[in-house]
Amino acid sequence: MLLSNNWNNNRNGSGGSKFGNGGGKFGGNNVSKFGGGGGRFGGSGGGFGGKKEFGGGQNMKRPNWDSVSLQPFNKDFYNPHPSVLNRSPYEVEDYRNKHEITVSGVEVPNSIQHFEEANFPDYVLQSISGQGYKEPTAIQAQGWPIAMSGKNLVGIAQTGSGKTLAYILPAMVHINNQPPIRRGDGPIALVLAPTRELAQQIQQVASDFGNTSYVRNTCIFGGAPKREQGRDLERGVEIVIATPGRLIDFLEKGTTNLQRCTYLVLDEADRMLDMGFEPQIRKIIDQIRPDRQTLMWSATWPKEVKKLAEDYLGDYIQINIGSLQLSANHNILQIVDICQEHEKENKLNVLLQEIGQNQDPGAKTIIFVETKRKVENITRNIRRYGWPAVCMHGDKTQQERDEVLYQFKQGRASILVATDVAARGLDVDGIKYVINFDYPNSSEDYIHRIGRTGRSKAKGTSYAFFTPSNSRQAKDLVSVLQEANQVVNPQLQTMADRCGGGGGGWNRSRFGNGGRGGGGSFKRGSNFGRGGGGGGHKRFNDY
DNA sequence: AAAAAAT
Numbered sequence A: 001m002l003l004s005n006n007w008n009n010n011r012n013g014s015g016g017s018k019f020g021n022g023g024g025k026f027g028g029n030n031v032s033k034f035g036g037g038g039g040r041f042g043g044s045g046g047g048f049g050g051k052k053e054f055g056g057g058q059n060m061k062r063p064n065w066d067s068v069s070l071q072p073f074n075k076d077f078y079n080p081h082p083s084v085l086n087r088s089p090y091e092v093e094d095y096r097n098k099h100e101i102t103v104s105g106v107e108v109p110n111s112i113q114h115f116e117e118a119n120f121p122d123y124v125l126q127s128i129s130g131q132g133y134k135e136p137t138a139i140q141a142q143g144w145p146i147a148m149s150g151k152n153l154v155g156i157a158q159t160g161s162g163k164t165l166a167y168i169l170p171a172m173v174h175i176n177n178q179p180p181i182r183r184g185d186g187p188i189a190l191v192l193a194p195t196r197e198l199a200q201q202i203q204q205v206a207s208d209f210g211n212t213s214y215v216r217n218t219c220i221f222g223g224a225p226k227r228e229q230g231r232d233l234e235r236g237v238e239i240v241i242a243t244p245g246r247l248i249d250f251l252e253k254g255t256t257n258l259q260r261c262t263y264l265v266l267d268e269a270d271r272m273l274d275m276g277f278e279p280q281i282r283k284i285i286d287q288i289r290p291d292r293q294t295l296m297w298s299a300t301w302p303k304e305v306k307k308l309a310e311d312y313l314g315d316y317i318q319i320n321i322g323s324l325q326l327s328a329n330h331n332i333l334q335i336v337d338i339c340q341e342h343e344k345e346n347k348l349n350v351l352l353q354e355i356g357q358n359q360d361p362g363a364k365t366i367i368f369v370e371t372k373r374k375v376e377n378i379t380r381n382i383r384r385y386g387w388p389a390v391c392m393h394g395d396k397t398q399q400e401r402d403e404v405l406y407q408f409k410q411g412r413a414s415i416l417v418a419t420d421v422a423a424r425g426l427d428v429d430g431i432k433y434v435i436n437f438d439y440p441n442s443s444e445d446y447i448h449r450i451g452r453t454g455r456s457k458a459k460g461t462s463y464a465f466f467t468p469s470n471s472r473q474a475k476d477l478v479s480v481l482q483e484a485n486q487v488v489n490p491q492l493q494t495m496a497d498r499c500g501g502g503g504g505g506w507n508r509s510r511f512g513n514g515g516r517g518g519g520g521s522f523k524r525g526s527n528f529g530r531g532g533g534g535g536g537h538k539r540f541n542d543y
Numbered sequence B: 001a002a003a004a005a006a007t
Helices: A007-013 A030-036 A089-098 A123-132 A138-148 A163-176 A196-213 A226-235 A242-251 A269-274 A278-286 A303-313 A340-356 A372-384 A398-410 A441-451 A470-481 A490-498 A505-509
Strands: A103-104 A153-157 A189-192 A217-220 A240-241 A264-266 A293-298 A317-321 A332-338 A364-368 A389-392 A415-418 A432-436 A460-466
Touching: A007 A432, A007 A470, A007 A490, A103 A138, A123 A163, A123 A196, A123 A389, A138 A153, A138 A163, A153 A340, A163 A189, A163 A196, A163 A264, A163 A293, A189 A196, A196 A217, A196 A240, A217 A226, A217 A490, A226 A242, A240 A242, A242 A415, A269 A278, A269 A293, A269 A303, A278 A415, A293 A303, A303 A317, A332 A470, A332 A490, A340 A372, A340 A432, A340 A460, A372 A470, A389 A398, A389 A470, A432 A441, A441 A460, A460 A470, A470 A490
Parallel strands: A153 A293, A153 A317, A189 A240, A189 A264, A217 A240, A264 A293, A332 A460, A364 A415, A364 A432, A389 A415, A432 A460
Antiparallel strands: A103 A317
């Protein structure tokens, strides 16, 4: 056994009040403390009802948690390793600085620096080393001790930063500390994600680590037959990973319920809000017992996300990896070509040829296009020129989407043409080039798109065709380029100067700052401001 | 105006 058991003293030392009565168990009676109508949780009550299709909620009443007889929920699995507890504040500070970790909140546990310190049980550690992971990433180093303490957590971090593992492994530990699932029980852990592909990626990670822990999972999403998903739910699973719509469907039908759910993860919360999922998310969370642990992840920290955190997380610890300023991966060479709309097609052909000539055979390319229809057209055109292209967008059946992604991953087709459905979270190895055939609607989207390349320390190149109709975005783009130490196309600079005025509202207005619950203000890296040029921080992968 | 997400 790796785990020593003298943690009990330490825990008492930091005040038993943290966990309520000091006893680990939260029985049904304790729950009422949190529940009740006007409590701190679920304050926004019937916050749904906006959208017709999903709204209503007639079929799904919010449980009265006082009257629901809940299975006990064991929060008493906090097991911090003495070496972490005894680590000097300076060492912790130093580690956080080096990894650009900023934290806010009350009683933030020290970060770990090695897997062994996380105090995961042996079976989890074994699967970690079995998968070939060496060192925890920044988000894991700081996220694990917090998640393992049972506290609520807000993590501002990107996909590819290792955040999936940061919440899945503690989920395993959490689950294994709960009474087993019984007949008719819903899942203990629920992960909500914005897109079907992302949900499936998360499920893959959960399966990789779940097998050794005897933790079952299922992935619930639309576009696929219901039968199998429903069967999984009825049979009983510990983890459900879901996109909101289909899950609500199952909840309304009573196929599953969330009365056993004590570990909730909201992944890419900003994205889910962008996509208008807020009513659905609220509807789902209102089905989950208030004494749960909640972990919310977001790439950005706009006020909508902050509001969600305030409504549903109560007290939480916030961690932020890298600067709060949105910045592109510095491993990517960014090239911006100013042109007219009608020139694009020809330019694409030339570009593909250039790429084709000097690239290694395994290299992959993603081409981002504005609309589904244009995706189809462009794919047809470049295929006519002999390029091995496949395409993906939201009108394709899920089966087609899965198949296309598989072909692209396998390298059977090295070019993927896609709408923004593929802009975020898509984790495919070997993408060398990203071509923004149509410039996206925001710098945020741009950064996410080009982030499909240059993952885990690899180099990548991005191209963007930038037309006069995009000129409103010129200024923002220039700051992104400057921040990443890129050469700025003089024509782009001219456009940015001409379209001065307000310039790039998103990044000022959309980022609040963290800090909550009397724990001092959010500590910022030295590069926090909108400084151009100098920044040495890497947002996406300094791991 | 477009994209994503339940049927």
